[in-house]
Amino acid sequence: xxxxxxxxVNVGFRVRMYPLATPPLGQMYLAxxxxxxxxxxxxxxxxxxxxxxxxxxxxxxxDFRPDIVGLGALTPFAHHQRELAEKIRAGLKDAIIxxxxxxxxxxxxxxxxxxxxxxxxxxxxxxxxxxxxxxCYLEGDGKDFSEVPGLHWRKDGVVVxxxxxxxxxxxxxxxxxxxxxxxxxxxxxxxxxMAPIPRRRYATLFSTRGCPYGCTWCHRVFGKQCRFxxxxxxxxxxxxxxxxYGIDDFEFVDDIFxxxxxxxxELAAVFGRRKMRPRFVFPNGLRGDILDEExxxxxxxxxxxxxxxxxxxxxxxxLQQLMGKRLRIPRFLDNIAYAVRKGVFxxxxxxxxxxxxxxxxxxxxxxxxxxSQLHTGSFFTVTPFPNTELYKxxxxxxxxxxxxxNYEDMTYISIRVNISSVSDRELFYYQRKANIQFYLNPRRFxxxxxxxxxxxxxxxxxxxxxxxxxxxLLFKSDE
Numbered sequence: 426x427x428x429x430x431x432x433x434v435n436v437g438f439r440v441r442m443y444p445l446a447t448p449p450l451g452q453m454y455l456a457x458x459x460x461x462x463x464x465x466x467x468x469x470x471x472x473x474x475x476x477x478x479x480x481x482x483x484x485x486x487x488d489f490r491p492d493i494v495g496l497g498a499l500t501p502f503a504h505h506q507r508e509l510a511e512k513i514r515a516g517l518k519d520a521i522i523x524x525x526x527x528x529x530x531x532x533x534x535x536x537x538x539x540x541x542x543x544x545x546x547x548x549x550x551x552x553x554x555x556x557x558x559x560x561c562y563l564e565g566d567g568k569d570f571s572e573v574p575g576l577h578w579r580k581d582g583v584v585v586x587x588x589x590x591x592x593x594x595x596x597x598x599x600x601x602x603x604x605x606x607x608x609x610x611x612x613x614x615x616x617x618x619m620a621p622i623p624r625r626r627y628a629t630l631f632s633t634r635g636c637p638y639g640c641t642w643c644h645r646v647f648g649k650q651c652r653f654x655x656x657x658x659x660x661x662x663x664x665x666x667x668x669x670y671g672i673d674d675f676e677f678v679d680d681i682f683x684x685x686x687x688x689x690x691e692l693a694a695v696f697g698r699r700k701m702r703p704r705f706v707f708p709n710g711l712r713g714d715i716l717d718e719e720x721x722x723x724x725x726x727x728x729x730x731x732x733x734x735x736x737x738x739x740x741x742x743x744l745q746q747l748m749g750k751r752l753r754i755p756r757f758l759d760n761i762a763y764a765v766r767k768g769v770f771x772x773x774x775x776x777x778x779x780x781x782x783x784x785x786x787x788x789x790x791x792x793x794x795x796x797s798q799l800h801t802g803s804f805f806t807v808t809p810f811p812n813t814e815l816y817k818x819x820x821x822x823x824x825x826x827x828x829x830x831n832y833e834d835m836t837y838i839s840i841r842v843n844i845s846s847v848s849d850r851e852l853f854y855y856q857r858k859a860n861i862q863f864y865l866n867p868r869r870f871x872x873x874x875x876x877x878x879x880x881x882x883x884x885x886x887x888x889x890x891x892x893x894x895x896x897x898l899l900f901k902s903d904e
Contacts, residue, residue: 437502453603483512497526693727740793773802
């Protein structure tokens with residue numbers, strides 16, 4: 426069997442109002458998995474970190490002469506994904522171009538139909554599907570992918586979707602560690618990470634896949650069955666990265682890190698036995714109402730948690746039920762307060778503009794956030810993406826509003842969409858009001874300044890704060 430050449434890309438750019446770039450764990454896991462199963466030369470490029478132009482990136486890929494190219498992207502960068510595929514196809518007539526990432530999980534076959542230069546598209550988890558694509562290329566006629574479950578692909582020029590769903594990795598500990606050797610980790614210490622704590626020496630970890638909860642806006646890329654890396658595996662990866670790069674700061678990007686309470690207690694115990702003292706950051710991925718004081722103690726005292734985001738979404742009990750999250754708000758607020766007392770800097774996520782949401786319910790969310798002990802918070806616009814339950818609800822109650830949504834080149838902060846029961850003007854008013862009341866509270870502002878892990882860099886977030894406080898008034902661009 427010949428040696429395979431593979432090029433994997435995380436497509437997209439950092440922009441002024443969304444300047445984040447983290448190590449591309451999806452591509453790194455995929456590269457490590459494919460290396461385990463094939464004799465392969467593989468290269469990984471994170472366009473989000475380098476901000477290299479599409480033209481230069483396409484030339485870099487063409488010069489590598491890959492057999493298979495994998496292009497992953499979020500929906501706001503889907504047009505860059507298509508453009509890059511076209512430029513690659515112009516220089517590599519016979520390469521297999523595979524699309525993936527959350528955009529494909531959301532738009533499915535429709536995304537492949539719009540990307541004429543691509544051969545196939547993977548929805549959901551990528552490792553097993555990509556392995557089957559590689560085997561089809563090496564062992565079959567090269568472009569017959571009819572045996573890959575759930576794959577969207579071109580058959581005789583027509584996009585077809587195979588029956589079944591993309592196969593997943595049941596035992597996460599069977600995965601090799603992500604291919605850290607294929608990226609330059611220290612480069613990420615110079616740009617903003619997912620957590621708003623810039624310019625620090627850190628690595629990103631991903632320890633679970635899947636979530637059993639029913640939030641209607643979720644893409645469910647990894648399915649509803651939650652699978653876990655063991656506490657020992659997490660500790661092994663932390664220890665490896667600590668020894669290799671001399672770091673102790675780790676950022677987790679799980680969907681729901683704390684679903685298994687016992688795993689957290691075990692992880693703290695493992696760190697204790699190994700005499701390790703890491704520092705943990707959770708920019709997302711902790712469900713606030715299933716925490717308790719013992720778990721928070723283990724996260725803070727045993728795992729070094731010093732920053733954590735808590736997702737309220739809505740302060741309306743009715744919308745909590747309708748939108749499927751069903752958060753127990755009083756317990757959620759108690760856990761925020763306890764985490765703050767333990768010295769954790771807390772950040773909140775709120776969403777405004779749910780289907781059927783009224784002005785009174787918008788105010789409920791603002792009131793809950795304002796009366797919480799959160800240091801910082803983001804009030805996002807509810808955005809229904811295709812292939813979600815939220816999108817189906819929006820189609821039923823406000824189909825005309827969906828036609829006006831431009832998903833490409835958007836940011837989650839500045840996008841203008843309204844599927845609520847109030848007017849656009851009123852929704853923007855409540856969004857401005859939320860940010861102004863939240864951030865101009867003198868006590869909160871003082872606590873934020875006092876407790877922020879990098880106080881001298883708080884000024885970097887001033888433009889974003891100004892844009893949020895003036896939404897619908899000053900800024901006309903999503904850039």
